[in-house]
Amino acid sequence: MAVSLSYDLLLLLVISSLDWSSTPGSAFLTDHNRMTSSGRSEKKQQKRERATPVEPHFTECMSRDLETFRCWWSPGTFHNLSSPEELRVFYLKRNSPSSEWKECPEYSHLNRECFFDANHTSIWIPYCLQLRGQNNITYFNEDDCFSVENIVRPDPPVSLNWTLLIVSPSGLSYDVMVSWEPPPSADVSTGWMRIEYEIQYRERNATTWEALETQPHTQQTIYGLQAGTEYEVHIRTKMKGFPKFGDFSDSIFVKVTEIPLRESAVLLTLVLTFGVAGILILIMLIVVSHQQRLMMILLPPVPAPKIKGIDSELLKKGKLEELDFILNGGGLGGLPTYISDYYQDEPWVEFIEVDEEDADCGEKEDQKSSDTQRLLGLPQRSVGCFSADSHPDDDSGRASCYDTDLSEQDTHLLAASLLPGQPEDEEAFLHPDEKAPASETNKSPLIQTESEGKPTWINTDLYAQVSNVMPSGGVVLSPGQQLRIQENTEKESQKKGTLGEDTSKLNKPQFQLLVVDPDGSGYTSEITARQISTPPSSLVPGEGYQTIYPQPMETKPAAPSEPNQSPYILPDSPQTRLFAPVADYTVVQELDTHQSLLLNLPTQQPPPPCLPQHPLKAPVAIGYVTPDLLGNLSS
Amino acid sequence: LKREIKKIISAVWVGIICLVFSSRLSTMKAASICPNDQTGCHLLPLANLFDRVIQHSARMHGISDDLHSEFELYFLPSKNQIGRVSRNCHTSTILTPNGKENAQRIAREELAEIILKLLVAWRDPLWHFHQSMSQHDEFTNFSSNKSLEMSDMVHELRKGVLKVVEKMQMLGIISNSVGDTGSPEALLTSDSAEWRFMKDYDLLYCFRRDSNKIQNYLKILKCRIVPKHGC
Numbered sequence: 001m002a003v004s005l006s007y008d009l010l011l012l013l014v015i016s017s018l019d020w021s022s023t024p025g026s027a028f029l030t031d032h033n034r035m036t037s038s039g040r041s042e043k044k045q046q047k048r049e050r051a052t053p054v055e056p057h058f059t060e061c062m063s064r065d066l067e068t069f070r071c072w073w074s075p076g077t078f079h080n081l082s083s084p085e086e087l088r089v090f091y092l093k094r095n096s097p098s099s100e101w102k103e104c105p106e107y108s109h110l111n112r113e114c115f116f117d118a119n120h121t122s123i124w125i126p127y128c129l130q131l132r133g134q135n136n137i138t139y140f141n142e143d144d145c146f147s148v149e150n151i152v153r154p155d156p157p158v159s160l161n162w163t164l165l166i167v168s169p170s171g172l173s174y175d176v177m178v179s180w181e182p183p184p185s186a187d188v189s190t191g192w193m194r195i196e197y198e199i200q201y202r203e204r205n206a207t208t209w210e211a212l213e214t215q216p217h218t219q220q221t222i223y224g225l226q227a228g229t230e231y232e233v234h235i236r237t238k239m240k241g242f243p244k245f246g247d248f249s250d251s252i253f254v255k256v257t258e259i260p261l262r263e264s265a266v267l268l269t270l271v272l273t274f275g276v277a278g279i280l281i282l283i284m285l286i287v288v289s290h291q292q293r294l295m296m297i298l299l300p301p302v303p304a305p306k307i308k309g310i311d312s313e314l315l316k317k318g319k320l321e322e323l324d325f326i327l328n329g330g331g332l333g334g335l336p337t338y339i340s341d342y343y344q345d346e347p348w349v350e351f352i353e354v355d356e357e358d359a360d361c362g363e364k365e366d367q368k369s370s371d372t373q374r375l376l377g378l379p380q381r382s383v384g385c386f387s388a389d390s391h392p393d394d395d396s397g398r399a400s401c402y403d404t405d406l407s408e409q410d411t412h413l414l415a416a417s418l419l420p421g422q423p424e425d426e427e428a429f430l431h432p433d434e435k436a437p438a439s440e441t442n443k444s445p446l447i448q449t450e451s452e453g454k455p456t457w458i459n460t461d462l463y464a465q466v467s468n469v470m471p472s473g474g475v476v477l478s479p480g481q482q483l484r485i486q487e488n489t490e491k492e493s494q495k496k497g498t499l500g501e502d503t504s505k506l507n508k509p510q511f512q513l514l515v516v517d518p519d520g521s522g523y524t525s526e527i528t529a530r531q532i533s534t535p536p537s538s539l540v541p542g543e544g545y546q547t548i549y550p551q552p553m554e555t556k557p558a559a560p561s562e563p564n565q566s567p568y569i570l571p572d573s574p575q576t577r578l579f580a581p582v583a584d585y586t587v588v589q590e591l592d593t594h595q596s597l598l599l600n601l602p603t604q605q606p607p608p609p610c611l612p613q614h615p616l617k618a619p620v621a622i623g624y625v626t627p628d629l630l631g632n633l634s635s
Numbered sequence: 636l637k638r639e640i641k642k643i644i645s646a647v648w649v650g651i652i653c654l655v656f657s658s659r660l661s662t663m664k665a666a667s668i669c670p671n672d673q674t675g676c677h678l679l680p681l682a683n684l685f686d687r688v689i690q691h692s693a694r695m696h697g698i699s700d701d702l703h704s705e706f707e708l709y710f711l712p713s714k715n716q717i718g719r720v721s722r723n724c725h726t727s728t729i730l731t732p733n734g735k736e737n738a739q740r741i742a743r744e745e746l747a748e749i750i751l752k753l754l755v756a757w758r759d760p761l762w763h764f765h766q767s768m769s770q771h772d773e774f775t776n777f778s779s780n781k782s783l784e785m786s787d788m789v790h791e792l793r794k795g796v797l798k799v800v801e802k803m804q805m806l807g808i809i810s811n812s813v814g815d816t817g818s819p820e821a822l823l824t825s826d827s828a829e830w831r832f833m834k835d836y837d838l839l840y841c842f843r844r845d846s847n848k849i850q851n852y853l854k855i856l857k858c859r860i861v862p863k864h865g866c
Contacts, residue, residue, distance in 0.1 A: 067735055095733075122733035123851075124844050149847055191854035191866050192735045194693075241696050241847065 055139045056087055056131045063152045064246075065185045066193055066239075068121050071104075071114045073131055076139075089114045090138075092128040094145075101130070123148050154195055154237040155183035156249035157218070162233070164256060165221060170266045173226055174256050178233060179219035180249075186237070194240040200248075204230040216240065222254075230255040681802050682864035685857040688795040692853055695788040696846040702781050703839045724841035726756050731848055738855050744809050747800050750852050753845055754793040761786040764838055785842075792849070808860055 056076040063069035075087060089104035104114035114129075126147050130140035157180040165175040178199060186193045196216050200209040212220060225231055231254040238245045287294060468476040590597075729752050732738040738746070765782040803809045858866035 095727075118734065118736065123735075124731070124733055124848055147844065187735065189858065189862075189866055190735070190739065191858035192738075192851070194850075194854060241693060241700065241850070 056133065057139065057141065058129055058131070058144050061129070061144075061146060061151050063121075063148050064155055065187065066123060066149060066152050067118045067187075069116050069148055069151060071116075071129055073112050073114070075112075086134055088132045090130050090132055091116075092130075093122065094126040094128065095122065121148060149239075150242065151244070152193075152239050152242060153244045153246040154193065154239060155185045156237060156247055157181060157183055157197060157235050158249070160233070160235065160249060160252045162252060162254050167227070167256070169269075171227060171258055173224055175221055175223045176225055176254055176256075177219060177221050178235075178252075178254075180235060182218060183237060183246075195237050196240050197235050197237055198245070199233060199235050201231050201233040201254075204232060204253075214238065225254065225256070227256050227258040677806070678861050679864065681799070681806065681808075682857070682861040684795075684799050684802060685853070685861060686865065688792065688799055689850065689853050689857060691788065691792050691795060692846065692850040695785065695792060696843070696850050698781050698785050698788070699839065699843040699846045702778060702785065703843045705778055706836050706839050724837075724844070725760070726753060726841065726845055729753060729756065732852075735855075738852065739859070743803075743856060743859060744812055746852055746856050747796070747803075747809065750796055750849055750856075751793065751800075753849055754789055754796065757789050757842060757845065758786075758793070760838060761789055761842065764835060767835065796853070803860065 054076040056073060058071055058073045061069060061071040071089065073087065073089065089107070090101040091104065092101050093099050105117060105120045106115040107113075108115060124147060126145050128140075128145040130138050130144070132138045159181040160178065161180070162176050162178045165177050167174040180197070182188045182195060186195055188195060194216065196214040197218070197220070198211060198214040199220050199222065200211045201222055202209045212222070222231075222233070232251045233254060234248045234251045236245050236248045464477040466475050467478045470476055729749065731749055731753070732741050732746075741749075761782070765779070765786045768782045769779045800809070804811050
């Protein structure tokens with residue numbers, strides 16, 4: 001099939017090229033020249049006429065009403081025809097194979113026209129026309145075959161008139177409705193012809209016409225005409241489904257004069273709209289410029305609990321040393337100033353204060369009681385002054401101590417075993433009054449600590465990890481950051497260089513943390529040797545882990561005025577035997593070369609020796625190691 | 636007991652509401668069709684049907700026209716094929732009125748039958764035409780979509796015309812002699828082979844002509860039967 005088609009194509013191409021030169025061209029331009037307009041075809045014709053001598057041919061065949069049609073011919077150039085009557089028109093109706101050529105039913109020699117009336121017109125049947133001259137010379141062109149429905153050009157409409165539809169509020173433009181009647185020759189009422197109309201209009205002196213879409217109704221609206229200008233309108237028709245347009249109708253003129261009365265109203269509306277727009281813009285500008293204030297008013301920030309003396313910004317930035325300094329710095333007297341500096345603007349800041357016991361501590365003057373102790377209500381064994389008396393009424397969550405469960409040894413045992421920071425010496429625990437700590441090591445693989453004879457309780461800080469809940473209802477805490485370093489020389493042998501892995505909150509199990517107790521008896525020198533400098537803190541012998549036990553304090557006369565006693569956690573080395581229970585929450589200070597973490601364990605300030613009314617200001621809450629802090633450290 | 640009562644009451648309510656709505660709907664149906672003109676009111680739906688069918692046939696004619704001109708682009712545009720085509724239309728055997736007067740003189744039933752015959756006669760040829768079109772790579776997708784559309788439209792138009800005929804028979808406008816007499820079997824036996832030998836171009840030309848005939852006849856029929864509604 002494709003081959004045949006292409007063959008056809010070639011053949012036809014060849015034939016047409018041959019034909020092109022000889023024939024005068026298709027005058028009718030019916031089906032196949034749908035694309036071209038009649039004007040173009042006429043131009044082609046004229047070209048050919050000038051170019052070569054042309055034989056007689058038909059110029060056009062047209063029907064106006066789909067019932068009759070006419071054809072016009074021209075005699076051509078190269079024949080010297082005396083009279084136009086010499087040429088005769090013959091037509092052929094191809095509705096049967098045995099059709100023959102018949103002569104034109106009605107001549108009009110003046111116009112060189114042949115008219116076919118209704119009796120001789122059949123639609124949908126091809127007609128072919130030819131001219132015959134003298135001596136039966138026929139001039140026949142295959143192109144002069146057509147069907148009548150394809151050559152219809154309807155007449156233009158009649159009785160055009162226009163009415164003003166509406167004028168715009170400004171009075172500058174208006175809409176017009178144009179109406180007309182269908183051409184009388186076209187039989188629209190019986191439905192025989194279906195006609196579409198096309199309106200074109202232009203300004204009086206313009207050259208180009210504007211055309212609206214063809215539509216089948218007998219009226220149409222023209223929108224947007226300018227007042228004061230005169231417009232010219234005309235209409236033409238065509239058959240629906242066929243491309244050929246008829247002639248244009250006569251033009252009508254449309255004009256509307258301007259109406260100036262409406263200007264004031266227009267001006268007023270304009271002013272109003274612009275004013276409103278301007279005001280809106282101003283409001284927007286105000287809002288944008290005072291955005292923050294407005295935001296503060298509309299969406300006040302949510303107050304968050306703050307810890308006195310600690311600026312959350314410092315925590316965010318990871319400046320631990322400063323934080324340390326702040327917390328422990330400048331003695332106790334330094335804190336209030338910090339507090340006032342940080343929080344003077346924020347009256348809503350509530351401080352969680354950690355108070356200290358009063359001076360009537362007696363032996364336990366130096367012993368501080370952490371909040372957790374009070375929370376737990378654990379027996380402050382040897383201390384008799386843990387009474388909830390002189391606490392300022394702060395919302396610090398302190399609990400008064402009570403003497404419950406004191407006697408239950410199992411709970412203590414349990415607590416002892418669970419709490420890593422506990423003095424490993426259960427026996428010491430069990431026998432609270434024994435001074436001599438048992439030399440047995442605890443069974444727990446956790447940190448060995450120097451345990452005192454005194455059953456020490458956890459010297460935990462404000463934030464401590466709950467390790468377990470006792471059946472009796474109490475809460476067992478892990479030691480937190482407070483290291484309980486028992487000065488037990490007897491325990492030296494028991495010390496192992498272990499890990500603080502469990503207790504540290506750092507997720508680096510491969511690191512070994514070693515808590516070094518600078519405070520330990522006899523080890524301070526080593527510790528100082530190992531000391532890696534952290535600026536604000538200098539290891540002072542005698543300082544270090546602040547314990548609750550007055551005893552170590554007694555032996556160490558050094559005043560715990562130095563805030564910063566950071567026991568350093570050094571990587572495990574055989575030399576260091578000292579270790580202390582590592583808190584659950586520790587701060588990683590640095591990474592040293594061995595990829596070990598150096599923890600910074602700020603400790604609480606040692607309570608001043610029974611200073612009256614000395615609330616402990618520094619709860620040492622640097623327990624949190626957040627990932628960004630870690631990042632800061634490691635970087 | 637309370638629950639039962641509630642159920643009964645709700646059921647009764649639902650029933651009442653349904654009744655109201657259905658009655659409203661039925662009244663609405665009757666009301667919306669014939670607002671003011673009472674004389675030719677019953678013919679309005681028929682006029683609407685006619686309009687739709689005529690629109691359909693106009694569209695069909697448009698598509699066939701487009702396809703025909705596209706085909707002419709492939710073949711020679713200058714050569715007028717009209718002269719040689721006329722003999723080959725397979726629908727030439729169907730006697731159709733070729734003028735306005737003939738079309739007006741003919742009986743309505745006959746006219747309707749002619750329309751149906753024409754539609755039936757083109758069903759298969761168009762389908763095969765579409766098949767052959769889709770196999771050729773030369774023709775664009777656009778053309779092949781159009782040929783499919785054309786083939787579908789013939790089906791749809793035939794159904795539409797049958798509906799119109801039914802309606803007319805119901806209204807007593809035409810007799811019951813028009814039916815599915817234009818069944819494909821009757822035609823196929825007579826000229827089953829003719830259209831297969833037609834070339835594509837000739838087929839398109841013939842269909843274009845016939846679609847115009849159908850459009851014309853439909854319009855004439857409408858204006859004869861329901862002249863007041865838009866003629």
